[in-house]
Amino acid sequence: MKKLFKSKPRTPVDLVRQTRDLLVFADRGGPDTKESKRNEKMMELSKLIRDLKVILYGDSDSEPVPEACSQLTQEFFRENTLRLLILCVPKLNLESRKDATQVVANLQRQQVQSRLIACDYLEKNLDLMDILIAGYENADLGLHYGTMLRECIRHQTVARYVLESERMKKFFGYIQLPNFDVASDAAATFKELLTRHKSTVAEFLLKNYDWFFAEYNKKLLESDNYITKRQALKLLGDILHDRSNLDVMARYVSSEENLKIIMAILRNSAKSIQIAAFHVFKLFAGNPNKPPRIANIFDRNREKLLRFFADFKPDKEDEQFEADKSQVVREIVALECINRPSIQP
Amino acid sequence: MEHQSEKKFPLTAKDYKLYEEVGEGVSATVYRALCIPLNEIVAIKVLDLEKCNNDLDGIRREVQTMILIDHPNLLRAHCSFTTGHNLWVVMPYMAGGSCLHIMKSAYPDGFEEPVIATLLREVLKALVYLHSQGHIHRDVKAGNILIDSKGAVKLADFGVAACMYDTGDRQRSRNTFVGTPCWMAPEVMQQIHGYDFKADIWSFGITALELAHGHAPFSKYPPMKVLLMTLQNAPPGLDFERDKRFSKSFREMIAACLVKDPKKRPTSEKLLKHLFFKHAHSNEYLARTILDGLAPLGERFRLLKAKEADMLSQNKALYEDKEQLSQQEYIRGISGWNFNLEDLKNQAALIQDDLVSNSEDSSESRKHKDGQENLCFESASHSKAASHLEGELNVVHNLEDPLAAFPMKPLRALKGCFDVSENDKAADSPSL
Numbered sequence: 001m002k003k004l005f006k007s008k009p010r011t012p013v014d015l016v017r018q019t020r021d022l023l024v025f026a027d028r029g030g031p032d033t034k035e036s037k038r039n040e041k042m043m044e045l046s047k048l049i050r051d052l053k054v055i056l057y058g059d060s061d062s063e064p065v066p067e068a069c070s071q072l073t074q075e076f077f078r079e080n081t082l083r084l085l086i087l088c089v090p091k092l093n094l095e096s097r098k099d100a101t102q103v104v105a106n107l108q109r110q111q112v113q114s115r116l117i118a119c120d121y122l123e124k125n126l127d128l129m130d131i132l133i134a135g136y137e138n139a140d141l142g143l144h145y146g147t148m149l150r151e152c153i154r155h156q157t158v159a160r161y162v163l164e165s166e167r168m169k170k171f172f173g174y175i176q177l178p179n180f181d182v183a184s185d186a187a188a189t190f191k192e193l194l195t196r197h198k199s200t201v202a203e204f205l206l207k208n209y210d211w212f213f214a215e216y217n218k219k220l221l222e223s224d225n226y227i228t229k230r231q232a233l234k235l236l237g238d239i240l241h242d243r244s245n246l247d248v249m250a251r252y253v254s255s256e257e258n259l260k261i262i263m264a265i266l267r268n269s270a271k272s273i274q275i276a277a278f279h280v281f282k283l284f285a286g287n288p289n290k291p292p293r294i295a296n297i298f299d300r301n302r303e304k305l306l307r308f309f310a311d312f313k314p315d316k317e318d319e320q321f322e323a324d325k326s327q328v329v330r331e332i333v334a335l336e337c338i339n340r341p342s343i344q345p
Numbered sequence: 346m347e348h349q350s351e352k353k354f355p356l357t358a359k360d361y362k363l364y365e366e367v368g369e370g371v372s373a374t375v376y377r378a379l380c381i382p383l384n385e386i387v388a389i390k391v392l393d394l395e396k397c398n399n400d401l402d403g404i405r406r407e408v409q410t411m412i413l414i415d416h417p418n419l420l421r422a423h424c425s426f427t428t429g430h431n432l433w434v435v436m437p438y439m440a441g442g443s444c445l446h447i448m449k450s451a452y453p454d455g456f457e458e459p460v461i462a463t464l465l466r467e468v469l470k471a472l473v474y475l476h477s478q479g480h481i482h483r484d485v486k487a488g489n490i491l492i493d494s495k496g497a498v499k500l501a502d503f504g505v506a507a508c509m510y511d512t513g514d515r516q517r518s519r520n521t522f523v524g525t526p527c528w529m530a531p532e533v534m535q536q537i538h539g540y541d542f543k544a545d546i547w548s549f550g551i552t553a554l555e556l557a558h559g560h561a562p563f564s565k566y567p568p569m570k571v572l573l574m575t576l577q578n579a580p581p582g583l584d585f586e587r588d589k590r591f592s593k594s595f596r597e598m599i600a601a602c603l604v605k606d607p608k609k610r611p612t613s614e615k616l617l618k619h620l621f622f623k624h625a626h627s628n629e630y631l632a633r634t635i636l637d638g639l640a641p642l643g644e645r646f647r648l649l650k651a652k653e654a655d656m657l658s659q660n661k662a663l664y665e666d667k668e669q670l671s672q673q674e675y676i677r678g679i680s681g682w683n684f685n686l687e688d689l690k691n692q693a694a695l696i697q698d699d700l701v702s703n704s705e706d707s708s709e710s711r712k713h714k715d716g717q718e719n720l721c722f723e724s725a726s727h728s729k730a731a732s733h734l735e736g737e738l739n740v741v742h743n744l745e746d747p748l749a750a751f752p753m754k755p756l757r758a759l760k761g762c763f764d765v766s767e768n769d770k771a772a773d774s775p776s777l
Contacts, residue, residue, distance in 0.1 A: 094415050098413060098478065102479070179356055179424060179426060181408050181425050226394070226429055227401075227427045230401075231401065270395055270430055272395055316398070
């Protein structure tokens with residue numbers, strides 16, 4: 001009987017349906033089921049998820065067939081299969097978790113009649129993002145849920161939901177988790193959220209400026225953790241240099257507090273952190289409308305800054321860096337000329 | 346069935362005690378260490394993040410790959426954490442070290458066939474698993490085949506591994522120029538059509554030759570010349586005269602891997618069914634045959650390092666510039682070779698027309714005669730020429746002459762090398 005069942009060629013739609021049935025079983029976790037029966041069903045589920053992956057990605061011998069992918073995707077989102085799959089990840093073994101992650105990732109890009117139906121589904125099931133984000137709190141799930149999450153926030157509406165949710169604040173903690181693999185995954189997702197969809201990011205940063213940069217400065221830039229500090233500086237530089245964030249940048253570089261933090265980091269003992277800080281610092285220096293308090297800081301530290309920049313260079317030669325540096329030095333010297341009349345009247 | 350190791354490895358440096366150095370890479374050092382709370386010997390790869398300029402994303406992927414891997418023939422990571430500007434990756438300790446180091450210490454002319462069959466079968470099982478997950482290893486070579494005290498074989502170093510499924514899409518192919526030149530498949534060098542899993546099969550074939558001879562074909566040449574020879578010469582293989590001791594099935598297995606057209610190479614799964622692997626033995630056999638009588642890994646590593654330092658100091662005058670140092674690392678078979686434009690320019694300028702037409706046979710026989718000496722000589726001549734070029738305005742002219750004489754394909758290969766970062770971006774690739 002079993003043999004017969006196995007030999008029947010299964011269509012993509014069949015595969016999704018059988019997967020769904022077994023996911024329902026796994027999710028319910030019926031305590032009345034015998035252990036052996038349960039293991040058998042979980043094995044079958046693993047095999048089905050692997051089959052779905054092979055349809056979507058092909059294997060070492062064959063490329064995926066668009067028609068089959070499209071059928072699979074349509075059946076997948078016709079009902080609640082994605083939710084079930086996400087909920088069941090903790091119950092799968094490592095190989096199936098990886099397969100499930102790849103399936104979910106791929107489905108985000110599958111078009112059915114030139115629509116990304118995954119996006120339509122997620123818009124109606126945004127709470128799934130909360131489950132995925134919370135995955136960072138579990139070292140065994142973080143990498144799987146993290147990868148799924150990064151794929152889901154490719155959709156702008158989904159990214160906006162995450163940015164504006166309470167969960168966004170959690171990232172400041174996740175980035176500093178002790179496991180490098182999970183922490184760096186959270187950092188990658190955080191970066192994706194803050195760089196991928198330009199207009200959404202700009203809107204988010206303006207609306208949430210106060211708490212966001214207060215947290216950013218305190219928890220990330222002033223962190224004692226080398227990698228946290230370094231990645232945060234790099235990302236801050238990327239955000240502030242992005243044209244779509246011009247207003248945010250203008251506000252950031254008008255803050256005396258921010259300048260003090262960045263100048264403190266310029267004296268960090270790690271070269272790569274200094275360099276990353278420099279890329280932020282140059283925006284303060286280049287600001288044509290420096291508020292008096294900022295100009296004042298430049299003025300008071302002119303000699304020290306010029307001395308500092310005289311020996312400040314990256315380990316590898318970098319033309320762009322040298323050009324930026326001379327520009328910054330010129331700005332600092334020019335400030336002197338403006339200020340001199342007031343000093344020596 | 347529970348895959349996440351039942352043992353929780355601690356995530357702070359103070360819970361580990363570092364012992365001697367047992368390995369070294371471009372920006373990382375590997376130590377034998379004790380995990381104090383678990384009372385277990387481990388290996389810890391210490392990576393100085395200050396030396397990794399902008400490749401934190403690549404490092405993240407490498408570590409994640411190592412954490413998520415679960416196969417007896419792949420070296421997985423127990424955990425990873427940062428301490429100061431160093432990243433620590435805690436891994437199982439492989440007391441035997443790499444096959445490259447074992448050969449250098451005790452088998453300079455390569456292993457016997459049953460040993461090779463056993464090693465390669467284990468490596469191939471690892472490749473079958475990796476390929477089924479969509480990964481390309483991209484750096485298969487003896488230096489990355491590790492053995493533990495019981496003779497278990499694990500493929501290591503995912504520093505340049507790529508995923509064909511990386512971004513949720515099946516990548517049509519990869520387009521990045523990575524790997525170590527001697528082991529690199531022609532299509533990886535050419536960069537015209539991209540490459541896939543089959544690139545690992547080529548490297549696997551080269552590794553088979555490496556294990557049989559004690560060194561990879563072309564290993565004494567600078568990378569530039571290796572590129573040309575790989576592209577222009579017939580694929581290397583076992584020699585009928587010199588390699589009489591090897592069986593027909595071994596010859597055929599290598600020949601099946603080293604076909605220039607990647608489509609004509611078998612998949613890892615198919616290759617595993619090859620008759621040659623019927624000659625494979627158990628892990629205990631490896632322990633008995635090649636590990637017995639070897640000095641402890643740390644000691645061997647120290648001796649090899651001292652020997653190399655000695656070689657270096659003998660040629661001190663010749664090893665002053667940076668190119669030479671990287672050349673030296675290349676000879677040692679360290680992975681993560683990074684091509685840079687200057688290296689390639691210098692090496693391109695060195696290639697003489699007659700060398701380009703050298704066949705594998707004649708170069709092999711030359712190597713046979715000169716042995717290690719030749720290796721030093723090659724480096725020496727390279728260094729002189731390189732320093733002559735240094736600072737001269739007509740570097741570009743010197744470069745262009747030999748280039749102009751090249752046929753079309755290698756020229757594209759060169760172009761590919763120079764465009765590494767651009768291609769990389771286009772392929773949305775994780776690392777160089």
